[in-house]
Amino acid sequence: MKCPTCAQLIRRDLEGATKARIATRPDAGPAQARHIVRLEQRVAELALTLSQGGRITLVRPR
Secondary structure, eight states: OOHHHHHHHHHHHHHHHHHHHHHOOOSSOOHHHHHHHHHHHHHHHHHHHHHHHHOOOOOOOO
């Protein structure tokens, strides 16, 4: 579980990235921009894991 301070920082980072995404894609609404930002963050996390020699297990959606 994340501490409240970490959760606040993550939320602020997400809000800032979402505002930046809306600025670059005016056709995207706030929810779509948030979704895009979360996907980009997840891809970055996965790339970091792979670059450090980690393994990723893909799970098929139900």
